[in-house]
Amino acid sequence: MLRFVLRRLGLTLVAVWGALSAVFLVLHSSGNPAVMMAPVGASEEQIAALGRALGYDRPLAEQYVTFFGDALRGQFPDSLTFQQPALTVVTDRLPATLTLAATALVLACVVAAAVGLWSGAGVLRGRRPGAAREWPMGLVFLAQSVPGFFIGVLLVWIFGVRLQWLPTSGASGAGALVLPAITLACGVVPPLARVFRNSLTGELARPYTRTGLALGMRRGRVLRHAAHGSMLPTVTVLGLEAGALLGGTVIVENVFSWPGVGQLVITALQNEDYPLVLADLTFLITAFVVVNLVVDLLYGVLDPRVRHSNGGH
Amino acid sequence: MKTDTSTRRRRFNAGTAGAVVLGIIVLLTLLAPVLAPHDPLAQDLAHTNAAPGEHGYLLGTDQLGRDLLSRLLYGAQTPLLVGVLAVLCGGVFGTALGLLSGYARGWADQLLSRLADIQLALPAILLALLILTFGGQSTAVLVLVIALTGWPAYFRLVRSRVLALRTSAYVEASRLQGAPAHWIILRDLLPGVRGLIAVTATLDLSRAVLMEAGLSYLGLGAQAPAADWGLMVAEGQGRLLSSWWIAVLPGLCLVALVISANLLGEHLSRRKDTGGEPRRALSRISRTRTRSAA
Amino acid sequence: MASATPTAPDPGGPPLLEVAGLHVAFDGTPAVRDATWSVRAGEIVGLVGESGSGKSATGLAVLGLHGPAAEVTGSVRLSGQELVGADEAALRAIRGRRVAMVFQDALDALNPYRRVGDQIAEAYRLHHPDAGRAEARERAVEMLARTGIDRPEERAREYPHQFSGGMRQRVMIALALVNEPELIIADEPTTALDATVQAQVLERLVELQREMGLAVVLITHDFGVVERVCHRVVVMYRGRVVEQGTAAAVLAGGRHPYTRALVASVPSTDDEPGSRLPTVPEVVRGLLGEVDGETLADPSLRVPDGAVGLPAAARETTGPGRTGAGRGTPTPADESAGPGDGAATAAVTGGVDRADAAGASDAAAGDGAPAGDGVSAPGGSGDRAGDGPATAAVTAEGGRADAAGATGAGAQGSALADAGDGGAVAASTPAPLLSITDLHVSYPGRFGRRTTAVRGVSFGIAPGETFGLVGESGSGKSTVSRVVAGLYRPDSGQVLFRGEDIGGAGRRGRRKPVTGIQMVFQDPYASLNPDRTIGDTIGAGLRFHPTFASLSRGKRRERVAALLTEVGLDPDLADAYPGRLSGGMRQRVGIARALAPEPELLIADEPVSALDVSVQAQVLNLLADLQRDRGLAMLFISHDLTVVRHMATRVAVMRAGEIVEIGDRDQIMERPADDYTRALLEASHSVRRTAA
Amino acid sequence: VGTGTAATRATDSSVVIGLSAAVNTLDPMNTTSVGSDLSVLSSVYSSLVTRRPDLTIGPDAATSWDRVEPDRWRFRLNEKAAFADGTPLDADVVVWNVERLTDQDNGLRMTSNFASLLRAEKVDDHTVDLVTDGPDADLLGALSFLYLLSPDWTEDHDPATATMGSGPYEITDYAAGGNVELRARDDYWGTAPDIDRVTYRITPSEAARVSGLLSGELDVVAGLDPQDLERLRTDRALEVQQSDTTRMAFIKLNTLKGPMKDVRVRRAVNYAVDKESIATSLLGGTVAPSPGQLLTSDYAGYSDDTSGYPYDPEKAEELLAEAGYGSGNPLRVELTVPSGQYVAGDLIAQAVTQQLSEVGVRARINSVPFTVYMQKYLVDQDMSDMQYITQAWPTLAAGGLYNLFVSDSPYAYWKDAEFTDAVTRARTETDQDERDALYADAAERARAQAPVLFLFPQPGIAASSDGLDWQARPDDWVRPAEMSWKGND
Numbered sequence A: 001m002l003r004f005v006l007r008r009l010g011l012t013l014v015a016v017w018g019a020l021s022a023v024f025l026v027l028h029s030s031g032n033p034a035v036m037m038a039p040v041g042a043s044e045e046q047i048a049a050l051g052r053a054l055g056y057d058r059p060l061a062e063q064y065v066t067f068f069g070d071a072l073r074g075q076f077p078d079s080l081t082f083q084q085p086a087l088t089v090v091t092d093r094l095p096a097t098l099t100l101a102a103t104a105l106v107l108a109c110v111v112a113a114a115v116g117l118w119s120g121a122g123v124l125r126g127r128r129p130g131a132a133r134e135w136p137m138g139l140v141f142l143a144q145s146v147p148g149f150f151i152g153v154l155l156v157w158i159f160g161v162r163l164q165w166l167p168t169s170g171a172s173g174a175g176a177l178v179l180p181a182i183t184l185a186c187g188v189v190p191p192l193a194r195v196f197r198n199s200l201t202g203e204l205a206r207p208y209t210r211t212g213l214a215l216g217m218r219r220g221r222v223l224r225h226a227a228h229g230s231m232l233p234t235v236t237v238l239g240l241e242a243g244a245l246l247g248g249t250v251i252v253e254n255v256f257s258w259p260g261v262g263q264l265v266i267t268a269l270q271n272e273d274y275p276l277v278l279a280d281l282t283f284l285i286t287a288f289v290v291v292n293l294v295v296d297l298l299y300g301v302l303d304p305r306v307r308h309s310n311g312g313h
Numbered sequence B: 001m002k003t004d005t006s007t008r009r010r011r012f013n014a015g016t017a018g019a020v021v022l023g024i025i026v027l028l029t030l031l032a033p034v035l036a037p038h039d040p041l042a043q044d045l046a047h048t049n050a051a052p053g054e055h056g057y058l059l060g061t062d063q064l065g066r067d068l069l070s071r072l073l074y075g076a077q078t079p080l081l082v083g084v085l086a087v088l089c090g091g092v093f094g095t096a097l098g099l100l101s102g103y104a105r106g107w108a109d110q111l112l113s114r115l116a117d118i119q120l121a122l123p124a125i126l127l128a129l130l131i132l133t134f135g136g137q138s139t140a141v142l143v144l145v146i147a148l149t150g151w152p153a154y155f156r157l158v159r160s161r162v163l164a165l166r167t168s169a170y171v172e173a174s175r176l177q178g179a180p181a182h183w184i185i186l187r188d189l190l191p192g193v194r195g196l197i198a199v200t201a202t203l204d205l206s207r208a209v210l211m212e213a214g215l216s217y218l219g220l221g222a223q224a225p226a227a228d229w230g231l232m233v234a235e236g237q238g239r240l241l242s243s244w245w246i247a248v249l250p251g252l253c254l255v256a257l258v259i260s261a262n263l264l265g266e267h268l269s270r271r272k273d274t275g276g277e278p279r280r281a282l283s284r285i286s287r288t289r290t291r292s293a294a
Numbered sequence C: 001m002a003s004a005t006p007t008a009p010d011p012g013g014p015p016l017l018e019v020a021g022l023h024v025a026f027d028g029t030p031a032v033r034d035a036t037w038s039v040r041a042g043e044i045v046g047l048v049g050e051s052g053s054g055k056s057a058t059g060l061a062v063l064g065l066h067g068p069a070a071e072v073t074g075s076v077r078l079s080g081q082e083l084v085g086a087d088e089a090a091l092r093a094i095r096g097r098r099v100a101m102v103f104q105d106a107l108d109a110l111n112p113y114r115r116v117g118d119q120i121a122e123a124y125r126l127h128h129p130d131a132g133r134a135e136a137r138e139r140a141v142e143m144l145a146r147t148g149i150d151r152p153e154e155r156a157r158e159y160p161h162q163f164s165g166g167m168r169q170r171v172m173i174a175l176a177l178v179n180e181p182e183l184i185i186a187d188e189p190t191t192a193l194d195a196t197v198q199a200q201v202l203e204r205l206v207e208l209q210r211e212m213g214l215a216v217v218l219i220t221h222d223f224g225v226v227e228r229v230c231h232r233v234v235v236m237y238r239g240r241v242v243e244q245g246t247a248a249a250v251l252a253g254g255r256h257p258y259t260r261a262l263v264a265s266v267p268s269t270d271d272e273p274g275s276r277l278p279t280v281p282e283v284v285r286g287l288l289g290e291v292d293g294e295t296l297a298d299p300s301l302r303v304p305d306g307a308v309g310l311p312a313a314a315r316e317t318t319g320p321g322r323t324g325a326g327r328g329t330p331t332p333a334d335e336s337a338g339p340g341d342g343a344a345t346a347a348v349t350g351g352v353d354r355a356d357a358a359g360a361s362d363a364a365a366g367d368g369a370p371a372g373d374g375v376s377a378p379g380g381s382g383d384r385a386g387d388g389p390a391t392a393a394v395t396a397e398g399g400r401a402d403a404a405g406a407t408g409a410g411a412q413g414s415a416l417a418d419a420g421d422g423g424a425v426a427a428s429t430p431a432p433l434l435s436i437t438d439l440h441v442s443y444p445g446r447f448g449r450r451t452t453a454v455r456g457v458s459f460g461i462a463p464g465e466t467f468g469l470v471g472e473s474g475s476g477k478s479t480v481s482r483v484v485a486g487l488y489r490p491d492s493g494q495v496l497f498r499g500e501d502i503g504g505a506g507r508r509g510r511r512k513p514v515t516g517i518q519m520v521f522q523d524p525y526a527s528l529n530p531d532r533t534i535g536d537t538i539g540a541g542l543r544f545h546p547t548f549a550s551l552s553r554g555k556r557r558e559r560v561a562a563l564l565t566e567v568g569l570d571p572d573l574a575d576a577y578p579g580r581l582s583g584g585m586r587q588r589v590g591i592a593r594a595l596a597p598e599p600e601l602l603i604a605d606e607p608v609s610a611l612d613v614s615v616q617a618q619v620l621n622l623l624a625d626l627q628r629d630r631g632l633a634m635l636f637i638s639h640d641l642t643v644v645r646h647m648a649t650r651v652a653v654m655r656a657g658e659i660v661e662i663g664d665r666d667q668i669m670e671r672p673a674d675d676y677t678r679a680l681l682e683a684s685h686s687v688r689r690t691a692a
Numbered sequence D: 001v002g003t004g005t006a007a008t009r010a011t012d013s014s015v016v017i018g019l020s021a022a023v024n025t026l027d028p029m030n031t032t033s034v035g036s037d038l039s040v041l042s043s044v045y046s047s048l049v050t051r052r053p054d055l056t057i058g059p060d061a062a063t064s065w066d067r068v069e070p071d072r073w074r075f076r077l078n079e080k081a082a083f084a085d086g087t088p089l090d091a092d093v094v095v096w097n098v099e100r101l102t103d104q105d106n107g108l109r110m111t112s113n114f115a116s117l118l119r120a121e122k123v124d125d126h127t128v129d130l131v132t133d134g135p136d137a138d139l140l141g142a143l144s145f146l147y148l149l150s151p152d153w154t155e156d157h158d159p160a161t162a163t164m165g166s167g168p169y170e171i172t173d174y175a176a177g178g179n180v181e182l183r184a185r186d187d188y189w190g191t192a193p194d195i196d197r198v199t200y201r202i203t204p205s206e207a208a209r210v211s212g213l214l215s216g217e218l219d220v221v222a223g224l225d226p227q228d229l230e231r232l233r234t235d236r237a238l239e240v241q242q243s244d245t246t247r248m249a250f251i252k253l254n255t256l257k258g259p260m261k262d263v264r265v266r267r268a269v270n271y272a273v274d275k276e277s278i279a280t281s282l283l284g285g286t287v288a289p290s291p292g293q294l295l296t297s298d299y300a301g302y303s304d305d306t307s308g309y310p311y312d313p314e315k316a317e318e319l320l321a322e323a324g325y326g327s328g329n330p331l332r333v334e335l336t337v338p339s340g341q342y343v344a345g346d347l348i349a350q351a352v353t354q355q356l357s358e359v360g361v362r363a364r365i366n367s368v369p370f371t372v373y374m375q376k377y378l379v380d381q382d383m384s385d386m387q388y389i390t391q392a393w394p395t396l397a398a399g400g401l402y403n404l405f406v407s408d409s410p411y412a413y414w415k416d417a418e419f420t421d422a423v424t425r426a427r428t429e430t431d432q433d434e435r436d437a438l439y440a441d442a443a444e445r446a447r448a449q450a451p452v453l454f455l456f457p458q459p460g461i462a463a464s465s466d467g468l469d470w471q472a473r474p475d476d477w478v479r480p481a482e483m484s485w486k487g488n489d
């Protein structure tokens, strides 16, 4: 088990390292960042001075090393637009994003579970998958085909503008959370519901379901056992989705003016606030990777086979 | 097994519906110059924000008085072009690497797999934003960015299938027959992943279209005054209060395009030979990225 | 075999379960038709039949476990209570409580995510709602103990995957018995298990049956099992009950030809080694005509009528499925077992397993000479001589072909068989074709550790000899075969083929396999690329062969057609994709592919274990014929001693990566020196086909 | 106290203000964003003088001032003025702040607005002199931007992330880029504001701002899109205010290189664009086309005499033909527009290109983020042929805005000796009439030489809850201290 954890940890670090290197390279391939960072109207000398101060005149390899050294310690240069440590800017915005993402995730889990169990119950009754009873899956399919921004726009239009039921922007109060959370969840429900449904019906098709019935179990109990069995793939997708959720916040936070890291990264990119982009991306990537590490570790808890095989699946 | 046949038939219909709608969209897009009643860029400042039917504009006009119907007809050009090219690039690249990596194994395989991991660790939308902001915007870059975020799906699927196939009895039989590696890859392995690739590509097309739309929506894809569905939603969303059609109609077109591609992909992936693998994998890989893109 | 001799229950007792006029259909396609049989308390009834005959469908129908997709009509009464059409609640009260089921693959039939103790306890509490958790746990542990699991307390806390196959099956039985039901329906409970383990599990089941006075319906397709444990047998064929009666009576000579054919097609320890096995379709066809006037689903089971317009000569030698030709020439083969003729004889019988339907049915009819083969046709051998290198090679090694021939000839009578065997052994000693010395092979395990699969294996195979390798699952048989074939690199040891080291131990990279060694794979479904035509698959062996590479397209096609013909398939199949083919046909294609590069050594790794009993015999016959015909040396791998005994002249027994015993077939079979071999022998229960 | 929803709000006397851009820094000396950063900070810090809603200059921390010498102004400070921590706001504070501002090494963004300011000299505790490098008529306007920090507090606080001012409000909640919350200070030395609590909600999306207004989530929003005017007006719970701003919208032409070097081409594009119809359709008729002027009428030095370029596509084609462009050799230009930065900017740019295309000019739009745009414009000095921009000089001095067009200005892309000369002379001219005459000359020169494609003032549309008493300003400020709930004293 320990080796498994270490191995996953190693892979995780490699992934983080690679992702950060990619960010670093993309940013540096666009030229001297000092040019972008210098205040408007800055002279050549000022830019050069700024470049020196931030170390952009040094060889790329050296900068690369420093960058990682600093990133490891959570140190990034000050944000240009906010004039304070870039990481602080990010962490200040964090609660908003986490609230939104967590709400959306919970919402998505509930919906996905309902959709999956609905289908599962149908299968257990002998209904064929894809039958009319599976309309929830149809909705899921629809949701999967609608761009997130368009869902947001529609929700704003219907609930914010037409019906005026709910606030459409800003992070104030629980009401304001509803529409962005739904929009964000819409992106996560389809993969989650599908995977849960598919693995649930897959589990139900496995012989142990028949064993359960042959022992005289009620359908509900059989369904519960099968749901337990389908947790593994579901949690895998959940992990990936939790990461995708962070990516999704980029758009949703923009549609709904939600003051979180997703909106921040767009602003930072637009302002070419190089340190802030770095800090923000580093944070998002790390969060994504950590979530997936947690998911990997959850495998062992969820599936005894993984636990005993010391990993490799 | 009759059960299978009948369900397949029903799905087949959904799949056909997808194919038909997709075909219609492609056809309309190709015929746009013939069908469009107006120049998609021509402005009629006297009749801005006209409601559908008003002033002889069948679907109304936008803020600049441009005919929405004409713009919608032209509006799929960029998504389709970018989508198809990106799918081609990502598909060919990912498949080739997947085949080689899966068959040859070794350090190159390790390296590529890590690369794909890393690629997955970067939420696609962020990567795209990064490259488009700092690398400049152009259709070529857009295609590359979308292809770049798409290749791991092909790579992983193909590689894992190849890993399973390479020790399969029929590949071993080919080796016993003395077949060289390239022959085995092309004749034994590639046909084995063909179905997989077809499905992945169809589903990837919807991902690519969604991503193009998402980036255009954020202002990093198609540029004004071009008629592009994603961009049109962005332009029109400020007008939802008074002129909903400007944003809603292109959005619906986008949904129709994506749904049809998805339906087709679903149908293909349910066919026996692919065993639903791509759907599962895509829901792990691309779907999540599509989401983040859109 | 430590068979738990079944004690017959009171024959006069009232039936516990009565199945009458049972029909099960899926979407209008009947799976069970008008089945009527019954079980009395304390009785073990075997439900036998080939795959797809409706055994499981019947078993599931008893407890109403079919989904709504299945139409179930007729009557199933448990102590008089009608179960067909009963409501869920009523059925639930019976399931697991009065009637329990044991399923085939216990790894899947047990919930993999839950501790086995919990599963058994849960099953108990389902029907004992008042029982507390502790009581249920105790009960679970007790049941585990009773089914023969050591340290039941501890093991109750483990998960199914931590159990071996046999253990799992015991858990499954414990699960079924925890509520002390009156009847157990066991659906192929031991099919997936090794012979030795299979014996243990069955034994335990029978013991428990006796202790608890259970009635058991044992679903199986294995007559050996039926013979050992069942009181009565119900034989199903294509959904119908074709015969039922006491086990002894049915096995001794069932009235229904199908039963007889099934019994006859299984190799038996009583058979003469190397004799031809009668095959089911031939027998059925011969005695019954078209079954129900319907076409069979599996084309390999189909007996085509009439000859197809092939040249007369070809018809005689090849006649694949063209039974018209084969059937027309049932010449007795008792004359010529002389030297040089062995090859010819083999040539004629080559692949024509259906050709001798009449002979086979004769055998089944009980004339005491089941091996009615050896359709001698000297003209045929002339034809073959024109075929090219194959025959040339055979002639060149006449002496050894001789030996092989003698082995084949052994079929004719036991007196000759001894001599033949002696010849084979003698011939193999001087110049082995393949010689393996001190082979060590390991696989990469987790965390960089390597697990050793084969340690210190040495043996040799003489040209033209069939060498058998037996051993339980995981003993390393396939590993050896893969190393020999050049698909895997050993850690150390020598693999000399024609005196050349082809093992490549210690070197890096993939080594190029030697075309002189070809392989027939176990799973006929996985061994053919579904995306390539059969002709392409077979032809590739020519394309890359040093000597055949220069052949033109047309010539290559011709050779492919000839190969298809040789293995008993229609040459037109060359343009077909494997999807259309049945398992048996696929295995023939696999054999043709292996033959294409004209190998000297053919490795057959469990070539029949994935096939249905009714097809097994055909493939075994084909292999034996080819081997004789072409003078091939063969490494024949199986976990089934009876099959190995049937095919091989020399046998090695493997266990845990080592060879525990190696020697002459008869010596191993009759005077095993090693304990493990003895255990294997005891466990292998084959039907004693005593003459009726 | 009134009734209804307004009353509920009035009792807790709070307002929610929708801002289109985030507050990026809390250091008032290090930002020039009036619409966001400074609007918020002006409630927290006080300056010597302040610009009132009617654009006149009024007192803040200074009670009175006069020009003791042409280049020396004397300010008398309010003796009660003090920071929130009790530190008095005295002459030393002013001197310290001026030092901080004028020290180039501090790299403060506000510094460039005080080019003429040399130093501050303490006269006594509550009197201070500001010395300029010459007579500067615009100094007072500039000083309305000089927000005063506490020297002691600054020693151990980072003014970018924390505040401690002498203004009527204090910040209770702020996260970089997020919403900002203000609370009225109990111990404010000046007139206590009516509104106790203020929330600035960052709402970059126009749609969200409008729907926020309609749903009552937002009380005040300025800088709305004119196309929403109609919809907003129909809502009876809202009061819509519409005015011209002090910000002029035009399309800058790069006269230094490319086709726009030719004055005929510059005039041609001016004639080719139908400003009237753009103003009507895209800006809801809220503004009138500029009569060929760089200033709006609010600027001191605005000249009423010029006449603009009427819409005359034929004349445009003629001029283009003269310059050598025609169907065989169409004029190709690039029009850069900062995406989403200016009210209706993207639409206006599209309308302009379309109209240009009607006279045979192939204009391509290049839509870029504002920072990228500014980078090219000012740092790289690589402006495209045309670029949409709106400009204003916060102090509302003609000289200030005109200074952006003088030959050596990096903003200009226009080297015109005559214009530069007139502007330079006007700046130091103390006689009001003379100065106006010089500015009129400059205006006429600019019209004739057309360094820009003249458009119209940026429309100023603001909406507020009906119950709120608030006068929208022509400049970009949104100050809660100027608001009160009706019927609430």
Ligand SMILES: Nc1ncnc2c1ncn2[C@@H]1O[C@H](COP(=O)(O)OP(=O)(O)OP(=O)(O)O)[C@@H](O)[C@H]1O
Binding pocket: B001, B002, B003, C026, C030, C031, C049, C050, C051, C052, C053, C054, C055, C056, C057, C058, C069, C221
């Ligand atoms: N759920 C089902 N849907 C459709 N057809 C079925 C289903 N289950 C069984 N069948 C069909 O019914 C027939 C009988 O199947 P059954 O499983 O009873 O055979 P069996 O005798 O148990 O074979 P085996 O030895 O392979 O287990 C087969 O033709 C099979 O294809």
Ligand SMILES: Nc1ncnc2c1ncn2[C@@H]1O[C@H](COP(=O)(O)OP(=O)(O)OP(=O)(O)O)[C@@H](O)[C@H]1O
Binding pocket: C443, C444, C451, C452, C453, C471, C472, C473, C474, C475, C476, C477, C478, C479, C480, C639
């Ligand atoms: N590719 C592999 N990687 C790791 N271990 C393997 C691999 N193939 C086989 N083994 C292990 O090597 C041992 C021998 O396997 P092998 O397949 O040779 O057995 P076998 O005798 O052919 O068994 P069976 O009768 O089940 O086919 C087993 O313990 C098996 O788990």
Ligand SMILES: [Mg+2]
Binding pocket: C055, C056, C057, C187
């Ligand atoms: Mg069965």
Ligand SMILES: [Mg+2]
Binding pocket: C477, C478, C479, C605, C606
């Ligand atoms: Mg094996």
